[in-house]
Amino acid sequence: MLNVSNLNVFYGESHVLHDVSVSVGQGEVVVMLGPNGHGKSTLLKSICGLVDNAKGVITYKGKEINGIATENIVNLGLIYIAENRELFPHMTVLENLKLGAYSKNARDHEKENLAWVFDLFPRLVERQKQFASTMSGGEARMLAVARGLMSNADFLCIDEPSLGLQPSLRHEIFSTIRQINEQGKTVLLVEQNIPQIAELADRVYVMEEGRISFEGDKDEALSNEHLREIFLGM
Amino acid sequence: MRLKHMAIIIGVAYGIMALLPLLVGDIRFLMNILIMCLIWAVVASCWDVMMGFAGIFSFGQVAFFVMGAYCSGILAIEHHVTPVLSILIAGLFTAGMGVLVGLPCLRLAGPYVALVTFGVHMALQPTLRGEIGIALGSGGSVGLLTIPPINIFGYSFSSANIVPTFYLTLLVSLACALVIMFVIKSYWGVAFLALKDSQDFAMSLGISAFKYKLMVFALTSFLTGIIGAYYGHFYGVLSFRMLDLDLFSILMVMMLVGGLGHYPGSIIGAFLVVAGSELMAPLGAYRAVTMGALVVILVLALPNGVMGFFLKRASDRAPSG
Amino acid sequence: MFSEDTILLLYEITDVLIAGLSTGSVYALMAVGMTLVYGVTKAFNFAYGDFFNMGGYFAWILMFGIGFQFGGYVTVLIVVMPLMFLVGYALEKLMVAPLRKRADWENKVMMLTLGLALFLTSLYTVVFGVRMKSLPPILEGTLEVGQLVFSYQDILIFVMSIGGIMVFGWMLNNTRIGMAVKAVAQNPIGAKIVGIPKERIFASTFAISTVMVGFGGILLSQKWFINPMSGGTIMVKAWVVTAFGGMGSIRGGLYAAFIIGLLEAFVGWLFGMSYSIIALFILLLATLVIRPQGLMGKGD
Numbered sequence: 001m002l003n004v005s006n007l008n009v010f011y012g013e014s015h016v017l018h019d020v021s022v023s024v025g026q027g028e029v030v031v032m033l034g035p036n037g038h039g040k041s042t043l044l045k046s047i048c049g050l051v052d053n054a055k056g057v058i059t060y061k062g063k064e065i066n067g068i069a070t071e072n073i074v075n076l077g078l079i080y081i082a083e084n085r086e087l088f089p090h091m092t093v094l095e096n097l098k099l100g101a102y103s104k105n106a107r108d109h110e111k112e113n114l115a116w117v118f119d120l121f122p123r124l125v126e127r128q129k130q131f132a133s134t135m136s137g138g139e140a141r142m143l144a145v146a147r148g149l150m151s152n153a154d155f156l157c158i159d160e161p162s163l164g165l166q167p168s169l170r171h172e173i174f175s176t177i178r179q180i181n182e183q184g185k186t187v188l189l190v191e192q193n194i195p196q197i198a199e200l201a202d203r204v205y206v207m208e209e210g211r212i213s214f215e216g217d218k219d220e221a222l223s224n225e226h227l228r229e230i231f232l233g234m
Numbered sequence: 235m236r237l238k239h240m241a242i243i244i245g246v247a248y249g250i251m252a253l254l255p256l257l258v259g260d261i262r263f264l265m266n267i268l269i270m271c272l273i274w275a276v277v278a279s280c281w282d283v284m285m286g287f288a289g290i291f292s293f294g295q296v297a298f299f300v301m302g303a304y305c306s307g308i309l310a311i312e313h314h315v316t317p318v319l320s321i322l323i324a325g326l327f328t329a330g331m332g333v334l335v336g337l338p339c340l341r342l343a344g345p346y347v348a349l350v351t352f353g354v355h356m357a358l359q360p361t362l363r364g365e366i367g368i369a370l371g372s373g374g375s376v377g378l379l380t381i382p383p384i385n386i387f388g389y390s391f392s393s394a395n396i397v398p399t400f401y402l403t404l405l406v407s408l409a410c411a412l413v414i415m416f417v418i419k420s421y422w423g424v425a426f427l428a429l430k431d432s433q434d435f436a437m438s439l440g441i442s443a444f445k446y447k448l449m450v451f452a453l454t455s456f457l458t459g460i461i462g463a464y465y466g467h468f469y470g471v472l473s474f475r476m477l478d479l480d481l482f483s484i485l486m487v488m489m490l491v492g493g494l495g496h497y498p499g500s501i502i503g504a505f506l507v508v509a510g511s512e513l514m515a516p517l518g519a520y521r522a523v524t525m526g527a528l529v530v531i532l533v534l535a536l537p538n539g540v541m542g543f544f545l546k547r548a549s550d551r552a553p554s555g
Numbered sequence: 556m557f558s559e560d561t562i563l564l565l566y567e568i569t570d571v572l573i574a575g576l577s578t579g580s581v582y583a584l585m586a587v588g589m590t591l592v593y594g595v596t597k598a599f600n601f602a603y604g605d606f607f608n609m610g611g612y613f614a615w616i617l618m619f620g621i622g623f624q625f626g627g628y629v630t631v632l633i634v635v636m637p638l639m640f641l642v643g644y645a646l647e648k649l650m651v652a653p654l655r656k657r658a659d660w661e662n663k664v665m666m667l668t669l670g671l672a673l674f675l676t677s678l679y680t681v682v683f684g685v686r687m688k689s690l691p692p693i694l695e696g697t698l699e700v701g702q703l704v705f706s707y708q709d710i711l712i713f714v715m716s717i718g719g720i721m722v723f724g725w726m727l728n729n730t731r732i733g734m735a736v737k738a739v740a741q742n743p744i745g746a747k748i749v750g751i752p753k754e755r756i757f758a759s760t761f762a763i764s765t766v767m768v769g770f771g772g773i774l775l776s777q778k779w780f781i782n783p784m785s786g787g788t789i790m791v792k793a794w795v796v797t798a799f800g801g802m803g804s805i806r807g808g809l810y811a812a813f814i815i816g817l818l819e820a821f822v823g824w825l826f827g828m829s830y831s832i833i834a835l836f837i838l839l840l841a842t843l844v845i846r847p848q849g850l851m852g853k854g855d
Binding site for chain 3: 048050069070071073074075079080081082084086087088089090091095098099100102103106147151
């Protein structure tokens with residue numbers, strides 16, 4: 001479904017991604033692991049049109065999307081869910097969700113998606129009329145994911161959903177992602193915690209220093225000594 | 235830019251200036267233009283130091299110029315202070331005003347500093363024209379008409395003795411230019427580069443943004459006040475019309491042409507623009523229109539002015555490493 | 556009972572009050588426009604005052620330059636408002652947007668718009684001459700209540716300005732574009748993520764503020780003359796109002812506008828018009844020292 005070939009990204013003078021090639025099949029959950037600051041977020045952002053100066057080929061459903069304006073990429077069905085959440089602080093939960101459905105594609109399905117999202121995240125229903133800035137860390141994270149779903153995207157780029165969450169909430173968010181996947185969405189996930197990932201991932205990539213250093217399915221990942229060292233050691 | 239290079243550019247520019255009277259010394263009109271070049275070079279440089287170098291977005295330079303000019307003029311006319319002394323006093327007065335304006339400004343970011351200083355500029359005009367001004371001796375709408383020229387040991391530096399006056403102006407202008415050059419290249423200079431790049435980090439190193447910025451306000455206002463006063467004594471006449479946006483924008487063009495933050499670009503910018511502005515005089519009322527359009531075009535097309543253009547050529551040619 | 560003199564004084568004060576409210580309402584219009592642009596795009600438009608005059612001049616050209624007076628002010632608004640929108644949109648796209656990519660872009664935008672201000676001011680002077688023009692009032696005549704005399708013009712200006720602001724406020728909170736504008740103001744990154752076309756919103760916001768200030772220009776040009784050189788003063792006034800109310804706060808801008816409109820009217824009445832600028836300046840300085848974020852600013 002999504003294919004990235006030889007992606008090179010520069011932030012000013014610094015070469016952040018080196019010849020990165022990644023692919024994600026429809027319906028998969030693909031997890032990208034790796035140390036912080038090594039380019040994982042940049043990859044997700046490049047796919048979703050949030051990075052200038054990305055050189056390389058990115059195709060979605062066979063269509064070349066590198067260089068297209070962000071709003072068009074969202075309309076095609078890809079959405080980025082930021083680790084910083086990037087919510088609209090002085091608007092209510094409901095308004096945030098509605099804004100998530102800004103693109104034409106999303107607007108056509110706004111009602112159904114809203115119902116679905118409230119079903120997935122019951123806590124948001126109670127908090128509908130509250131300002132986004134008053135939400136706790138976990139709730140804000142849920143809102144960010146929910147808002148992403150409102151875009152009616154088939155392909156979700158989720159950036160560290162469990163960051164800063166207590167273990168119980170982490171479990172919750174991962175199981176929600178599992179549910180989302182079971183309902184037909186493809187997910188490319190960036191994360192740091194290996195144990196939970198085991199339940200979730202179909203395939204795994206590892207990025208170190210802007211390069212892909214490992215690619216394989218779940219079992220290959222779990223039996224890899226090198227990976228276990230890096231991540232379980234943290 | 236290294237001190238050596240800066241000094242060379244300043245030396246060459248002023249050197250050429252110094253030789254020009256040999257060619258056109260008897261053409262009064264041209265000599266006047268050259269003197270204006272030298273005067274505006276100082277104002278433009280001070281403004282460049284504030285904006286391009288210290289990163290303080292102040293729009294008060296012209297106001298300080300006028301303050302210095304009026305102060306010295308009034309002292310000389312109403313209180314019969316000899317011009318050399320009144321110029322110095324005016325400089326100190328303007329420096330004081332600079333500090334006064336700087337104190338509230340410096341707690342604020344970008345647009346607010348511009349707002350306050352522009353507000354000073356706008357408030358100055360009605361003040362000079364109105365009752366307060368008249369009470370102080372500003373001459374209201376008429377302005378000051380009889381400012382005495384600088385008089386050293388009985389020798390009067392006025393347009394009657396244009397060539398010696400030119401050389402005096404050259405000296406004053408050069409002195410100011412050198413002061414600015416040394417400030418930029420001194421520890422202050424390093425501090426400002428650090429502050430511009432990352433204020434928080436620099437402050438964590440103990441560099442007090444507030445202290446340095448206030449000192450810059452004081453120094454540039456001092457120099458601007460002095461040269462403003464000098465202008466008054468040379469020109470003999472002052473009016474509140476100097477506060478029109480016309481002059482303001484021409485100064486801005488000088489800095490943009492020279493290259494904001496690329497001292498001594500503003501000196502060259504001033505020379506070029508004053509000359510160009512005189513050439514454009516036949517355009518009459520359309521001159522200001524052209525100036526405005528020039529600012530817009532320059533900001534868009536030549537972000538680093540003439541200096542930037544040359545610096546780029548120099549760095550393209552030099553081997554990297 | 557009150558003496559003759561006191562009653563006359565009260566009537567005079569009421570006159571000043573009305574004048575203050577009337578200008579205050581136009582200031583409100585301008586402040587809302589300015590705070591909108593700054594809050595959303597973070598760009599500062601030094602030529603704002605010249606756009607105010609542009610509205611007046613466009614109206615004048617239509618009515619007297621071309622001589623098309625059919626339909627009165629309705630035609631004027633139908634023609635001039637979209638024109639102002641186009642001017643603002645084009646300006647943002649051609650001049651501000653390219654600067655956004657550069658370091659220090661906010662400063663560069665200020666310098667560019669300052670150049671633009673000079674260009675427009677001198678252009679007006681050249682084209683229209685130094686003598687001031689004025690527009691005919693929409694409604695002539697006065698309303699008499701007892702011994703109080705209100706001019707219909709003042710009332711109309713007040714009503715139309717407030718009306719304009721209310722329309723704007725409604726649009727901001729109830730239309731999709733309005734929500735998008737708020738979104739961009741609150742979190743430009745978030746806006747980009749959800750697929751809001753940020754650049755188009757910037758341009759539209761700029762254009763809307765141009766329309767608002769032009770509208771204000773048309774309104775006030777009926778009462779006062781259009782002075783080609785007043786662009787700078789008008790801009791500073793709008794700025795003072797906005798800063799006093801708090802950059803980015805629409806409600807703050809509204810309160811500030813009326814407070815300043817009234818302040819200006821009263822200082823002008825008591826001491827003379829030239830002191831009102833000084834009074835404004837003192838107010839500004841006081842604000843910046845005591846409470847820099849203005850009445851209701853969000854502490855930018």
